[in-house]
Amino acid sequence: MISSIFHLGRLLLAWMAIFLVLCIFASEAGLRHVDAPIGGYAALAGFVLGAWVLSVAFSHIRRVRLVAGTVSAAALSNRQRRRIEIPFEAGEAFDMIDAAIRELPGAQIVDSARDSLQVRARVDGIDPYGGRSSYAWALEHLSTRRNQILATVTPNGDAAGSVTLICEPEGPAWIDLFLVDHGTNLENAEAVVRAVTRRIAERRRQEAAAVRESATEKELTVARLNLLHAQVEPHFLYNTLASAQLLTRSDPARADAMLGNLIQYLRHSLPRTEDAPSTLGEELERSRAYLDILAIRMGPRLALQIEVQEELKRHAFPPMMLQTLVENAIKHGLEPKPGGGTVWILARALDSALTVTVADDGRGFTAQGGGTGIGLRNVRERLRLAYGAAAGFSIVANFPTGVAATITVPLALGVASAPASAAAAAPALASGDRHG
Structure with a gap:
């Protein structure tokens, strides 16, 4: 609850500060002696802007709650960071994370460098509310348009690799004061983690099946040997x-x-x-x-x-x-x-x-x-x-x-x-x- 209030207040304060700066600039530009109706219009514009910003922020909070199941400062952030431990050597870990990012909807690989163990990708913005929604126009202008992903694999010995995954909007960090991503980067981070987890589980199942097959072959081998000796x-x-x-x-x-x-x-x-x-x-x-x-x-x-x-x-x-x-x-x-x-x-x-x-x-x-x-x-x-x-x-x-x-x-x-x-x-x- 505190995180939600803080997020709403921060976004509203940032836009109100911009609005106030514009009003001061207009005043300094020679509109110091405006009549009452023009001042009333400015107040009305500020009220409409505040309502618009609060509706967008509220939509962002509700969507993050649906995606993450909870609301926290980390979940509400436009920039998501994950650390994934993969119990395979760095080369295999890189292949897993590279394949997981390529399978994301709208993903466009910009650079995939196996030698440096890094993957960079752009992800086209997906309208979470549907482009035909009558309210989409009111939300899209305060939303980030395109996201990006950076994955770096760090070798952790000969049999493990650690992946640092960063999902964020394209643009500098200060835009987070004014724009929201409606949980799209949270979705991207969670989707990559799920994909890697699924691939690890699939490898474990294959290894377990190979062990069972080897054990069966060994039993047959021992049985033949015992028959041979006897x-x-x-x-x-x-x-x-x-x-x-x-x-x-x-x-x-x-x-x-x-x-x-x-x-x-x-x-x-x-x-x-x-x-x-x-x-x-x-x-x-x-x-x-x-x-x-x-x-x-x-x-x-x-x-x-x-x-x-x-x-x-x-x-x-x-x-x-x-x-x-x-x-x-x-x-x-x-x-x-x-x-x-x-x-x-x-x-x-x-x-x-x-x-x-x-x-x-x-x-x-x-x-x-x-x-x-x-x-x-x-x-x-x-x-x-x-x-x-x-x-x-x-x-x-x-x-x-x-x-x-x-x-x-x-x-x-x-x-x-x-x-x-x-x-x-x-x-x-x-x-x-x-x-x-």
Whole structure:
């Protein structure tokens, strides 16, 4: 109430002061001795001017109350200032405020400078009462005609931007003593704030949806990994147990060694928790147990050579990938070869990458290799999902016979293991063929 009275009084006082100055000027110009009727006309003109000014000021107050829901000195002001905190980096904050200003009715962008993080715009005056109103002529001559907007973005760290928004009439500040904007700058400021708030909420919804989608994909990935870890090839398990049973009658020592290797292999093949890391050493133990079992079954037809330095065993390595390559070498390289052969497992640290190679001197790339190629395709897909371009997989012919398959991953200690998705895309234990 006090703000309304003060606003009315200030506007009326400003116009009455102008009217008084005009009367004094007329008097000083030689109209000092006017007769009573002319003086009465001057008083009547002053009364009409006062009534006109009060009606315009009252209309301004009532409209501001409708727009803001309350009346205060800040709301009644022709010049509005807002500070908006946007929880995104300054460039994104600038894009949001720029788009919000461009969507204002009647907005005309004068300058939008992304480097200086400033937006200047003019906004055409909108008649809030309708141009056909019979009272519009009495209001428009005491109203501001065009407004302007200045938005400045201030970086607030790397992940936030602060926007200073100024909505005001075009013209110097002294015109506020005589003219009103009927709440148009208040509307512009509130509209920009609402638009920015809506865009922030929309971004949050998109981020929440992306998080939910990522969580779902992660759950599916972990489920596949757990299935992969739990999946021990039935034929391998049955054949190993049958061989151990046979050896218990003829060679108990070898049967005991085979069962020990089987236990070691199964221990490393059990599902691990989704965040549990794997290292090259653990994967090597799993593959070594598998090869020791086959060495008992195949006898002198299988030889094994491992060249892996101890310090490399501590580094992270995707689960089950080494096992896939080893199984591929046995099934499609050495088992079909009448005389068998040798499997080599080699690891090297080159620059910031760990390279692991599984090679054999088996049959090599032959049409009789069999298989579907699923295992090797899964290796490629899992590496792509986990490391992108930072990892690699290659398979080439070995000399003089056989195949050499190499996996390259970024060099990292096992405590900072490969991403969970590295474990994941699809069951790779079902080994593929040489043409995967």
